[in-house]
Amino acid sequence: MIGSGIKRGTAELAVLSVLQDGPLHGYELARRIEQQTNGALRFTLAALYPMLYRMEQQRWIRGSWETSANGRKRRCYRLTPAGKKKLSPLQREWAELFDALQRLTKAAHA
Amino acid sequence: MHNWEELVRQRLAGLDLDAAEKEEVQAEVAAHLEESYEALLKEGVTEPAAVQRALSQVTNWRDLQRRIFIAKRKGHFMKKRVYQLWIPGFLTLILSVVLQMMLQRLGFRVRIVGSGPNAILFYVPWLAGLPFFGALGAYLSSRAGGSRGTMVLASVFPVLALAGAFLLLFPIDVVVKWIIGSKVDSFAIVATTILRDGTGWLLLPGASLLAGGLLGQLLLSRGPSSQHTAIGSETTHA
Numbered sequence: 163m164i165g166s167g168i169k170r171g172t173a174e175l176a177v178l179s180v181l182q183d184g185p186l187h188g189y190e191l192a193r194r195i196e197q198q199t200n201g202a203l204r205f206t207l208a209a210l211y212p213m214l215y216r217m218e219q220q221r222w223i224r225g226s227w228e229t230s231a232n233g234r235k236r237r238c239y240r241l242t243p244a245g246k247k248k249l250s251p252l253q254r255e256w257a258e259l260f261d262a263l264q265r266l267t268k269a270a271h272a
Numbered sequence: 273m274h275n276w277e278e279l280v281r282q283r284l285a286g287l288d289l290d291a292a293e294k295e296e297v298q299a300e301v302a303a304h305l306e307e308s309y310e311a312l313l314k315e316g317v318t319e320p321a322a323v324q325r326a327l328s329q330v331t332n333w334r335d336l337q338r339r340i341f342i343a344k345r346k347g348h349f350m351k352k353r354v355y356q357l358w359i360p361g362f363l364t365l366i367l368s369v370v371l372q373m374m375l376q377r378l379g380f381r382v383r384i385v386g387s388g389p390n391a392i393l394f395y396v397p398w399l400a401g402l403p404f405f406g407a408l409g410a411y412l413s414s415r416a417g418g419s420r421g422t423m424v425l426a427s428v429f430p431v432l433a434l435a436g437a438f439l440l441l442f443p444i445d446v447v448v449k450w451i452i453g454s455k456v457d458s459f460a461i462v463a464t465t466i467l468r469d470g471t472g473w474l475l476l477p478g479a480s481l482l483a484g485g486l487l488g489q490l491l492l493s494r495g496p497s498s499q500h501t502a503i504g505s506e507t508t509h510a
Contacts, residue, residue, distance in 0.1 A: 188300060189307040207304050207329040208336045211297070215343035227296075237300045 173213055174222075175256055176203055178241065178249045181223060185240035188214060214239060222248050274309060274323055276302040283333040288341055297340060305329070356418035361429030364409035364481070368430040371401050382472070393472025399480045405430075406484025407491075414492050427485025431478040438470070 176195045180186065186194065191214075192205040205213075217223045222245035228238045241249070280302040287294050305326050312322035330336050375397050383394045406427035413426035425432070 187303070189304045193311075207301065207308070208331070208339075211301060211304075212336070212339035212343040215297075215340060216346070219343065219346060234303070235299070236303055237296070 171252070171256070172203070173205070173209070174217060175249075175252050177213065177217065178222065178245055178252065181239060181241045181245070182249065185238040187236035187238045191239065217245075221245075274306075276306045276309070280305065283330075284337055286334075287337050289344060293344065297344075352417070355416035356413050356422045357426055357429075360409045360412035360416070360418075360426035363412065364405045364427060365430040365433055367405045367408070368402060368477070368481075371405070372398050391468055393468060394476070395472070399476055402477055402480035403484025403487065406481035407488030409481070410485040410488035411492065414489070420489065423489055424482065424485055427488070428478050428481045431474050431481060435474055438474070
């Protein structure tokens with residue numbers, strides 16, 4: 163069972179990483195994460211929006227209404243300077259964690 | 273064509289946010305459901321099944337409503353508490369302490385009225401200055417949209433902090449004396465000290481600060497509503 167802290171950490175990392183490439187609205191953001199992780203990470207609507215609003219409160223992302231080419235209004239999220247600042251240590255921490263886990267599993271199988 | 277906006281409006285009707293913010297959340301969630309539904313239709317899923325699958329993303333609407341509320345309001349509550357209570361309260365405390373230190377340097381001494389166990393400490397110049405700080409605390413809290421209760425708390429904050437320190441120090445003093453084997457004060461001595469120090473350092477300054485705070489509230493309620501200033505800051509988003 164993955165703890166809620168780890169789940170939240172991976173979810174935040176996923177959102178920040180995807181938004182690094184440019185602004186996206188909620189549905190597209192969830193779709194990109196699912197695609198880029200080959201379905202390993204999937205966000206339902208119920209999980210996505212409370213997290214986006216929390217990250218917005220923390221000022222890591224900023225949402226604003228935009229009208230798409232087909233005339234639809236969508237709330238697009240973009241990375242703020244604080245979010246960019248948060249992303250690099252987060253990426254490093256997770257990379258270190260996965261490296262450590264990999265070393266551990268390799269040692270266990272050796 | 274499914275009316276997603278109406279559906280979401282009904283399911284998230286109890287979302288306790290301001291009207292504009294609530295409408296934004298409902299529109300955003302509805303747009304997400306609509307896109308999910310349309311994507312499923314494009315994949316060849318039948319309409320009833322697409323509706324069902326889009327809706328299956330939310331198993332408990334009440335829980336979603338609660339989690340959205342917490343996410344939207346957590347930072348907001350903390351920010352409000354800081355501006356409405358902590359900043360005005362600590363400013364009142366700092367100014368009260370600075371005034372007391374200045375008066376002591378200027379040679380104003382504490383006056384003891386009465387003698388023996390019934391003696392009460394009076395620091396008249398300090399007590400005379402405190403209503404201004406009480407009023408300032410109430411004014412700053414009011415500017416940040418504080419309720420009447422928060423304004424009162426902000427104005428009497430110095431005595432609350434002092435009372436907290438008193439409550440903490442008395443048991444520590446008793447424990448320390450007990451450990452080092454010194455004679456622990458009898459209940460009568462402790463009660464007399466509480467009465468004397470409590471009256472001189474808590475009750476009288478508290479009344480003085482409260483008088484200033486209430487006067488400030490009264491003056492503010494006569495002027496143009498300070499709540500308008502606060503509402504503007506409440507709707508500011510990240």
